[in-house]
Amino acid sequence: MKNTATLLISSPDHKGLVAAIADFLYQHNANILHADQHQDAQENLFLMRVEWDLEEFTLPLEQFAEAFAPIAERHQLDWRLEDGRRRSRMAIFVSRFDHCLVDLLYRHQSGELPCDIPLIISNHEDTRRLAEFYGIPFVVIPVNGDNKAEAEAEQQRLLDAHQIDLIVLARYMQVLSTEFCARYPQRIINIHHSFLPAFHGARPYHRAFERGVKLIGATGHYVTEILDDGPIIEQDVARISHRDAIDDLLQKGRDLEKVVLSRAVRWHLDHRVLVYKNKTVVFD
Amino acid sequence: MKNTATLLISSPDHKGLVAAIADFLYQHNANILHADQHQDAQENLFLMRVEWDLEEFTLPLEQFAEAFAPIAERHQLDWRLEDGRRRSRMAIFVSRFDHCLVDLLYRHQSGELPCDIPLIISNHEDTRRLAEFYGIPFVVIPVNGDNKAEAEAEQQRLLDAHQIDLIVLARYMQVLSTEFCARYPQRIINIHHSFLPAFHGARPYHRAFERGVKLIGATGHYVTEILDDGPIIEQDVARISHRDAIDDLLQKGRDLEKVVLSRAVRWHLDHRVLVYKNKTVVFD
Amino acid sequence: MKNTATLLISSPDHKGLVAAIADFLYQHNANILHADQHQDAQENLFLMRVEWDLEEFTLPLEQFAEAFAPIAERHQLDWRLEDGRRRSRMAIFVSRFDHCLVDLLYRHQSGELPCDIPLIISNHEDTRRLAEFYGIPFVVIPVNGDNKAEAEAEQQRLLDAHQIDLIVLARYMQVLSTEFCARYPQRIINIHHSFLPAFHGARPYHRAFERGVKLIGATGHYVTEILDDGPIIEQDVARISHRDAIDDLLQKGRDLEKVVLSRAVRWHLDHRVLVYKNKTVVFD
Amino acid sequence: MKNTATLLISSPDHKGLVAAIADFLYQHNANILHADQHQDAQENLFLMRVEWDLEEFTLPLEQFAEAFAPIAERHQLDWRLEDGRRRSRMAIFVSRFDHCLVDLLYRHQSGELPCDIPLIISNHEDTRRLAEFYGIPFVVIPVNGDNKAEAEAEQQRLLDAHQIDLIVLARYMQVLSTEFCARYPQRIINIHHSFLPAFHGARPYHRAFERGVKLIGATGHYVTEILDDGPIIEQDVARISHRDAIDDLLQKGRDLEKVVLSRAVRWHLDHRVLVYKNKTVVFD
Structure with missing residues (x-):
């Protein structure tokens, strides 16, 4: 829980945008902690993330929308405000492979993931004991x-x-239905065990092995209605060689999946990810 | 030019293979410099590379095939012998982008690539001056x-x-014809500017940009009749972010292409690459 | 537990070594699964690792030493034999930071580390509950x-x-005494939280931060009497930037430490590491 | 040559800084292309880089200092302005190893390095022909x-x-004298062939080989009066193994040195590097 607010903005790019936003924040005595922006010249798009200390901020956040409306309208801003004092609430879906779950729960416990986890849903019993060790409610819904x-x-x-x-x-x-995905736009993060778009779909390690690639990858992405096609948040790779059998790929892949998924989740929870045109901006 | 010989073997795996080959070499007084082998349990395949000093080797290489035949037959060896005193002869095909050519010619001059380059073929005049600087015959064949x-x-x-x-x-x-490719099996190396099998075909950087990937790649592979489908020798990747426009991808990609292609070529020239089942073994 | 034996050899390099060893194994009907060797020309040293299936091997391992002695003597072999049917017994020492312990215990449970862990020793109570979750005896010895x-x-x-x-x-x-270290040569593995030899000693992340490096590292090494000077088994690095405060270095470092330590431990347990001249050969 | 201006600022951090600078630029009709800032909370330091299009900017750059002075004074800004229409003038010092020179000259010719190179100084004749190929004046000053x-x-x-x-x-x-270094603060970039601070000083690859490290590195840094101690701009590493002899380290190192040096130089030329407390901020 941080005593900060974060404003995320996307809009058509034009002069005076930064000045307008910076002035507004200064007028309400904001102490800016981080600010990052990006201009996409090709799309004429302006994207910004600014985080400030609420300590001496004079505008109550519940009045922010009203106070900010004139600027937002004049500059056609698409914006959202995140209150750092409110922890995000995260649910984890898991099946039998438990390496990502173990990793997320440990990171959560050690303070790396600023969120509450009130719920784990699984289609199997396997990870119940682990959930209980970390004190997280665990519900089995067979599918x-x-x-x-x-x-x-x-x-x-x-x-x-x-x-x-x-x-x-x-x-x-389990593949989620189109309706389910549509209900949670940019609110479902999946780890795919390949370097997308290579080997989208099932059994990517087996197909990577057969193709004889020299690197395997993992991709953390938002889920959309189209399988394995949502905006990519993070990817990474590991080197393999002819000495690696399928089992070695699976093992190296597990390490990749863990770090890639946890980065994607942390950046989302830090309100550092903006989606546009089925791509992400991840602010530093 | 090295005073060594290199033997590359693939065969069905069974007991006594290493002993038979090691005995044969020892009987002719070989001083083994490097030996590496690989068993593919799934395919029951044995693959080996052994390089020895010719200084005190008592068997003239022109008699090697005859002397080795009994062993090769008994163990169903698929083998080839490379004479390190004979430099490979390499031709480079190039169009207008010259970064890989510049890199190969410099590495050749500085001794990193053990081969002769008697020929550069291009469909454009652009790189003639560079070829002349390095003293390599340059022929333009417009296509x-x-x-x-x-x-x-x-x-x-x-x-x-x-x-x-x-x-x-x-x-x-230029895409080479099926007939041309078939004429030089495992003797044409291409650099593809993506992390194959992702973005095979044309304009991979543009498609990578549109998909919003977080890493771009390059792939050095043998050319087969099927476009971008040949055995992969080497791959590598570079990290990109939303700040990278297409031009940045192209620039980062050039650095990738150079190192990946030069590694694939050097390993081939060192007779370290064995192809099986449309994959490569690259011996260390 | 694997029904295999592994032979690790180092000796002065000379002709006929491979033949002699391969013959010996073949005579006793060994089915070789992996073999890897390395010649260090500068040191005139021959290093080898060979692993074979015990299924049809005709020589009982308790008679191996006697049967192998003539070859070992003739070729001045320094050798050891590892029996894959006997699981190594590993103790873990830990203080308050638990990320490496969590990682090792999970990998052990999921089968990545072929060993028994009959003992965790700590100078603090903090990780007792974790040890109990994994069913490992936990002893606190305050220091x-x-x-x-x-x-x-x-x-x-x-x-x-x-x-x-x-x-x-x-x-x-805690720094172990010289006597303690000397008692377990090549049998203590430490994770140092820097890219050795940079920042050996205390507080490496703080010193890395102050020096303004652009990459941080971790090093898994055998412990010798000289602090942070033992043979390096594995190292890896992660990129940082000016945006990373000390806490970010610590967090990125934890992920590095986990993977580097677990690789070093796994390679040791697989009997893939040979030490010579304060360096390691890690056979593939 | 770009029709832009870049402002680099460091100052004590306090409220209203961004607003003041953004307002100033907006008043003179600046179209901001890139803006990046960094707050170092520990040092209470604000660092900023902003680049804007000069096309419609109404303030002639020769009047910038005067117009900006009130803001700079009020906020205690340490600032400099870079005019993108003026190409930096770069000299290259080289001895016998030519790989970095080859790389820089090729990148310059292909447009990657926005600068003029009116001068190469060497203490040897070796690279004269190369300099002439690229049309750069070459002067030998033996030392x-x-x-x-x-x-x-x-x-x-x-x-x-x-x-x-x-x-x-x-x-x-050649080691430059203290006086020489002091004369060009933050204006001399060196490539050191190790991962500083490891192996500072002479023969780093040989010492890396002897220590048995598993990664080698290269460091691009500003030169100060203390050898190998200046602010680090960029570092990178490559993996090595026991199979790599000294010559392999040298070869892998050359590839590292080229890319690390060229990145450091390009970032400097793009006015993206700010130095503080013997460290660098490299704006994205």
């Missing part, structure tokens, strides 16, 4: 060919009940 | 929609006349 | 300025009682 | 134990005559 709609309805009910902001698919091995 | 067959015939005539062992496509922007 | 000798005596008693083969210092924040 | 002061005097005369802004030491194997 099979017949009950997918019911299962998703139950998932949504729980997500609503727990007021979940972000869903993390930590190697959850 | 257009109508004369492709004639152009390739002329290329083949030159490759034959110069007894070329290896053709390096250093950003040569 | 302070006055009781170091007694503490080490107690540690040695426990290490002996548990027949420990390998001690892993998972961010154990 | 030996006796004539160092005279040699440096002659170097300075030439640097003055050519109005040199930046000196790049492209593997120049």
